[in-house]
Amino acid sequence: MRILNYNDAPLSELLIRGVEKAGVTDAVRDILADVEARGDAALFDYTRRFDGAELTALEVSRAEIDAAYDALDPEFRRVLEEAAENIRAFHAHEKPEGFRMERPDGSVLGRKITPIENVGLCVPGRTAAYPSTVLMTAIPAKLAGCAQLVMISPPGPDGRQPEAILAAAKIAGVDRVFRLGGAQGVAALAYGTESVPKVDKIVGPGSAYVAEAKRQVFGRVDIDMIAGPSEILVVADGKSDPAVVAADLLSQAEHDVLASAVLVTDSAELAGAVAAEVERQLALLPRESIARASVERNGKIIVTDDLMAAVAAANALAPEHLEICVDDPLPYLDLVQNAGSVFLGRYCPEALGDYLAGPNHTLPTAGAARFSSPLSVEDFVKVTQYTYFTNEALRAVKDDIALFARREQLEGHARSALVRFDKEVVR
Numbered sequence: 001m002r003i004l005n006y007n008d009a010p011l012s013e014l015l016i017r018g019v020e021k022a023g024v025t026d027a028v029r030d031i032l033a034d035v036e037a038r039g040d041a042a043l044f045d046y047t048r049r050f051d052g053a054e055l056t057a058l059e060v061s062r063a064e065i066d067a068a069y070d071a072l073d074p075e076f077r078r079v080l081e082e083a084a085e086n087i088r089a090f091h092a093h094e095k096p097e098g099f100r101m102e103r104p105d106g107s108v109l110g111r112k113i114t115p116i117e118n119v120g121l122c123v124p125g126r127t128a129a130y131p132s133t134v135l136m137t138a139i140p141a142k143l144a145g146c147a148q149l150v151m152i153s154p155p156g157p158d159g160r161q162p163e164a165i166l167a168a169a170k171i172a173g174v175d176r177v178f179r180l181g182g183a184q185g186v187a188a189l190a191y192g193t194e195s196v197p198k199v200d201k202i203v204g205p206g207s208a209y210v211a212e213a214k215r216q217v218f219g220r221v222d223i224d225m226i227a228g229p230s231e232i233l234v235v236a237d238g239k240s241d242p243a244v245v246a247a248d249l250l251s252q253a254e255h256d257v258l259a260s261a262v263l264v265t266d267s268a269e270l271a272g273a274v275a276a277e278v279e280r281q282l283a284l285l286p287r288e289s290i291a292r293a294s295v296e297r298n299g300k301i302i303v304t305d306d307l308m309a310a311v312a313a314a315n316a317l318a319p320e321h322l323e324i325c326v327d328d329p330l331p332y333l334d335l336v337q338n339a340g341s342v343f344l345g346r347y348c349p350e351a352l353g354d355y356l357a358g359p360n361h362t363l364p365t366a367g368a369a370r371f372s373s374p375l376s377v378e379d380f381v382k383v384t385q386y387t388y389f390t391n392e393a394l395r396a397v398k399d400d401i402a403l404f405a406r407r408e409q410l411e412g413h414a415r416s417a418l419v420r421f422d423k424e425v426v427r
Helices: 024-038 040-051 062-071 074-094 131-144 163-172 182-191 208-217 242-253 268-282 288-298 307-317 350-355 391-407 411-418
Strands: 002-005 099-102 108-115 118-122 148-153 176-179 201-203 231-236 260-265 300-303 321-325 341-344 381-388
Touching: 002 268, 024 040, 024 182, 024 208, 040 182, 062 163, 074 131, 074 163, 118 131, 118 182, 131 148, 131 163, 148 163, 148 182, 182 201, 182 208, 231 242, 231 307, 242 260, 242 268, 242 288, 242 321, 242 350, 260 268, 260 288, 260 307, 268 288, 268 300, 321 350, 341 350, 391 411
Parallel strands: 002 300, 118 148, 118 201, 148 176, 231 260, 231 321, 260 300, 321 341
Antiparallel strands: 099 108, 108 381
16 A cells, blocks of 8 residues: 655645546436336346346345345344344434424414435445345435335346345335346436336435436435445554554455545554555455455555644545544544544444444545535435414514515515505505
8 A cells, every 4th residue: 555644745645536437427328318218128128238137027026025034044134133223223313303483473483304205225236235235225214204115226147136135125124126226227216117116315325327327317306425436544543453454444445446445644653564464465355356456546544743633634535434543532533524434443343334333334425524424314304394474473574575575676575575465566
């Protein structure tokens, strides 16, 4: 891994992340238009072309889902159930509440919370299957009260999805599952086809094509975020174990050749030891080629003068995952301004958050933690404001409304407030 000095390296070099493939935008635009025009026929064609699967039906039957759940290794099924319970327990605290305020003049103002009715869940499955993503996207939506959860996940060449994906769908309460992935799956959710219901919001990660498709259908439907390649930034002091730090960095590097793994430390000695340990551990990984490409392209070690500067560097990078590997990490939490999810202490690997702890692993990437948040129950509800004024309450403010409206040169607005008390304003 490259070792950089925080004071010497330009910020632009420190901020380098994975770059998506060229040509994605135009290809996605064509796929979206084709699915909108041809519906199921286009979906069958793209599944044959991209997944190598000759399907006879797009939807997975409830019997298939139940069979997958029953066939899953019992020990892994237990872990999935445990993870689901932890996720429910954490996200149950996020349920938003409306409010109602009544004023002395009789007016009533407020805010009501309504679940989004139909939600689409994107679950990756081409290079690796992620039942954890099923749990992380579906459970908050269920807690929010969404009426229908529609999941897409690409099939293998045999037309089937992994048992773990389908079992997780059953555990999380997904209503319908389709053998679809990529931009064509996003198009089906956004536009609806003969088989796939149109949804109101699409959430979940995916390839560059999924991310671009979500970007292009935004406005037709809502989306959670534009998820980029995975990222981890580890802040570690000189007492940290190089083998542990290296393993944590590689836990994200193995996701994708575009993933970013960064160490920020105040110890030059640790920097050198971690670089050597990353190289040693790379050779032991089953996904070595992916992880090595990620490390060579985007991996880096940044050496700072002290840990305060290390946290400042982390805030500048606004990583998806931030580990703070020190003996007493809690005082540093208040200093963190930009991070998707923070893992505190020497016994809190990012993988804990991916699977079992409870907080969501669908997180802002590519610096979006500066203004965006993890997936939560709030993402699956919408807010409606309401206002009630009595005759007397409106009479007291009608002239102020008219004055404001006329300053904005909107006479119609002014008259709509005044006409209730003086019909002459519209004659």
